[in-house]
Amino acid sequence: MSAAQTGGETGGAPVKSAVRTVELLEFFAGRPGMHSLTAVQDAVGYPKSSLYMLLRTLVELGWVETDATGTRYGIGVRALLVGTSYIDGDEVVAAARPTLDRLSDDTTESVHLARLDGTDVVCLATRRSQHHLRPFTRVGRRLPAHSTALGKALLATRTDEQVRALLPEKLRRLTEHTVTDRERLIEELSLVREQGYAVDREENTLGLRCFGVAVPYRTPARDALSCSVPAARLTPAHEQLVKDALLDARDRLTTAARRF
Incomplete structure (x- = not known):
């Protein structure tokens, strides 16, 4: 795969999944609390199926958390670790x-x-x-x-x-x-x-x-x-x-x- 396809050193287009991940984290960072899948989709506009898979991946990695029902989402503890690292460094x-x-x-x-x-x-x-x-x-x-x-x-x-x-x-x-x-x-x-x-x-x-x-x-x-x-x-x-x-x-x- 070429650098242009991956958005690499030649200055190609941004990688869509990376952009969506950052936008999701910024959404949760700016809106404390837990949010339904529908509420998140209304805000970011991604297809619900791909949004759900991205959220599940972020949950598994600790960047996003869910409530007891597994249907509402909020910012995860790993975001705090990164923010603290920024301040400390x-x-x-x-x-x-x-x-x-x-x-x-x-x-x-x-x-x-x-x-x-x-x-x-x-x-x-x-x-x-x-x-x-x-x-x-x-x-x-x-x-x-x-x-x-x-x-x-x-x-x-x-x-x-x-x-x-x-x-x-x-x-x-x-x-x-x-x-x-x-x-x-x-x-x-x-x-x-x-x-x-x-x-x-x-x-x-x-x-x-x-x-x-x-x-x-x-x-x-x-x-x-x-x-x-x-x-x-x-x-x-x-x-x-x-x-x-x-x-x-x-x-x-x-x-x-x-x-x-």
Whole structure:
């Protein structure tokens, strides 16, 4: 069989079964819980017979699990092992640990390291707030870039044209405060570039304000740091403390990450 037929070194078409496998795993990763065969087929559009055989293969290999009836499917434990391996092997995540620890101590709030992936940011590491009233973001959670301080800080390291190519004209609304017009968001990104940090004003979660900074150890930046504060606890003095701590953490992590 030629390389073109297999999608090999000559740059032929992707292998259909491999593409379908990845799409299935991404489907389950984005929709926690168990799903019927019909629900999965409605979402991915594969022929039911081939979908069933692919699911059974993934179940046998541990990438997909079934419930007690064997008729509903969800993500398997091997996916967790791969995700953990990604985090454990990432040099920037390792370098960020002391920075996140200090940022958590300096602000007493929840702090995060995230990476841009398409139109979303994915949380790579987090430290929980020291307060009773606190938000929680798990490692691996995906959030829309346009509605988060992390995402806006990263989008601001790209040109306006790059942002237009990445995001649709109409952006998804998550709260009543979410900016849903791409051009309005682009206007905001110019301010982010000027001041060096981005702000999420309850745009992703009601009652929660976030501040984010891109970590420019590469251009454009792919990683960012953020601090989340319940709006009820955010005073002007605390807001300034958070911003200063983030800018300091950005500089320290940028220096550390440039060694790689």
